[in-house]
Each structure stands twice: as C-alpha cells, then as structure tokens.
Amino acid sequence: MSLPKINFFGFSRSFDFTGKMNGDAGVNGIEIKASDDEVVLAFKTFPDKKVAEVGVHMDAWRLIEEAVKKSLEHKKEIAVSKYDPDRWNKYPDVTPPDGSYLVTIYNKVCGTFVTTSFYSEALGWNDVLDEDVKAFRGYPKAYYGGEE
Known part of the structure; x- marks a missing residue:
C-alpha cells in the first residue's frame, strides 16, 4: 500500500x-x-x-x-502550562515572567486570600513565601468608563 x-x-x-x-x-x-x-x-x-x-x-x-x-x-x-495573564496560573506549575501580580496565598494562620506581590526569577516572590503561593495572575486592565 x-x-x-x-x-x-x-x-x-x-x-x-x-x-x-x-x-x-x-x-x-x-x-x-x-x-x-x-x-x-x-x-x-x-x-x-x-x-x-x-x-x-x-x-x-x-x-x-x-x-x-x-x-x-x-x-x-x-x-x-504557559503563563496566561488573564487567568489564574497554578504555581509552581507555571512560573511567571518578572513583574507584579495578584497572588492567591494559603497558609495555616490566615487561610486563603489574595494579595499583590512582585516576582523575580532570581529572587522568587517578594514579601510572601514561595510555598504559600497557590496561583497568580496579571492585573486586570484599568476601567476608563463606557466599557463593560
């Protein structure tokens, strides 16, 4: 054939x-x-x-x-597993490029919450423990009025 x-x-x-x-x-x-x-x-x-x-x-x-x-x-x-700025990215399955993000944190003392943090490939997350980071995403676009 x-x-x-x-x-x-x-x-x-x-x-x-x-x-x-x-x-x-x-x-x-x-x-x-x-x-x-x-x-x-x-x-x-x-x-x-x-x-x-x-x-x-x-x-x-x-x-x-x-x-x-x-x-x-x-x-x-x-x-x-590529980074998507418009959705929550599971960490550490996805590693972000250097920059500022919304970050979902979980730890035994505070539970689950969202905060902001800067990520650097060289240093990791700023002001949060890497093991506490569950997911991250880019900031949403600013609202300028007239948009839904």
Missing part, C-alpha cells in the same frame, strides 16, 4: 562507517509505503528524485509511534 507523498522541506545526511558525514541533500517530501511487515520512508527531492530510503520493521515502527506519542504528550503539558 502506497500512501500520498508528504511535502515539506528538510535534509538527508549520509555518513561513512566511521561516522564522518560524506554528503547531504535537500528533501522536499517523503513517500510512505506500508505493508504488514514494514514501513518504508522514501526521502525525495525536487523534481521527485529519491535521495534515501529507510525501511523499518512494523514492531519497531510501533515503538517509534509510542515514543513520539509520549514525547508529544509532554509538549502538550508544557503548552497548557
């Missing part, structure tokens, strides 16, 4: 038995062929000249798929 060619730009390098690179070529597509036993990736250049072909046994291909899936799950976690 032959699947459609995937267009992109990249490169293919070849190496000798000592590990020294002996050539490279621009690649603008991959033609994928799959069977019950293997997946073959044919790297091609314009105008459709084959520069390299890699065959992978199906068991190995499944391991590669699983590794890529796990790698992408980690990337999704990182993407979800």
